[in-house]
Amino acid sequence: MELLTKSRPLFITFEGGEGVGKSTQIRVFREFLEKSGLQVVMTREPGGCDNALALRKMLVEGDADRWDGLSETLLYSAARNEHLREVIRPELKNGRWIICDRFADSTHVYQGEGRGMPYDVLEYVSNIVVKDTWPDLTFVLDMPTEDGLYRARGRQENMFENRFETIEDSFHERVRQGFLKIAKKNPQRCRVIDANGTIEEVHERVKNALFQYLQEKAA
Ligand code: TMP
Numbered sequence: 036m037e038l039l040t041k042s043r044p045l046f047i048t049f050e051g052g053e054g055v056g057k058s059t060q061i062r063v064f065r066e067f068l069e070k071s072g073l074q075v076v077m078t079r080e081p082g083g084c085d086n087a088l089a090l091r092k093m094l095v096e097g098d099a100d101r102w103d104g105l106s107e108t109l110l111y112s113a114a115r116n117e118h119l120r121e122v123i124r125p126e127l128k129n130g131r132w133i134i135c136d137r138f139a140d141s142t143h144v145y146q147g148e149g150r151g152m153p154y155d156v157l158e159y160v161s162n163i164v165v166k167d168t169w170p171d172l173t174f175v176l177d178m179p180t181e182d183g184l185y186r187a188r189g190r191q192e193n194m195f196e197n198r199f200e201t202i203e204d205s206f207h208e209r210v211r212q213g214f215l216k217i218a219k220k221n222p223q224r225c226r227v228i229d230a231n232g233t234i235e236e237v238h239e240r241v242k243n244a245l246f247q248y249l250q251e252k253a254a
Pocket of ligand 1: 080095
């Protein structure tokens with residue numbers, strides 16, 4: 036526990052396909068950090084501040100082919116730029132831990148693997164937006180695509196925010212493989228978490244991965 040309370044505030048992101056249980060895991064992870072005495076800001080993309088939320092509405096509602104890959108990339112990146120400016124950088128400076136539901140890896144995966152945007156364009160755009168504020172740690176929640184989609188399509192919480200969930204299954208398989216590829220390429224930052232199991236079981240895996248990361252950093 037001392038490893039946690041002595042650590043500098045970390046910027047932690049959760050990534051993964053539809054229905055892998057990100058929101059639930061983020062909620063219990065936040066509770067765990069707060070119970071440990073840390074000051075935590077929980078946020079999500081696209082969103083986190085007014086300008087980014089306005090962009091979110093345009094991005095997650097409407098027809099699946101409403102935007103082409105380039106427009107989507109630029110809009111998500113604009114939302115991220117606002118989020119970094121308004122929330123992430125100032126809060127990190129204030130000593131708060133940041134837990135963010137999706138970040139730049141989602142653009143690489145959804146607009147790259149999913150929409151076919153070239154890697155060098157995505158790399159260029161994400162570098163000018165993110166600059167030196169890459170997450171310290173990224174949890175990639177992973178489960179078979181069909182299980183995640185089954186869960187995502189079964190929930191009714193916001194019937195308008197389903198633009199991506201209605202796209203065909205092969206898109207979502209590419210998304211899953213895309214996240215696994217990023218995790219393999221960035222082993223220092225990314226930890227793949229098996230998202231099958233109970234909330235407590237998955238939370239335990241997330242916590243173990245965090246402590247392993249802190250131990251590696253302290254060594
Ligand atoms: P959510 O369902 O996790 O709230 O995310 C909203 C949708 O936006 C989700 O289907 C993934 C998609 N998305 C992208 O396509 N690119 C991005 O950069 C981000 C952050 C999300």
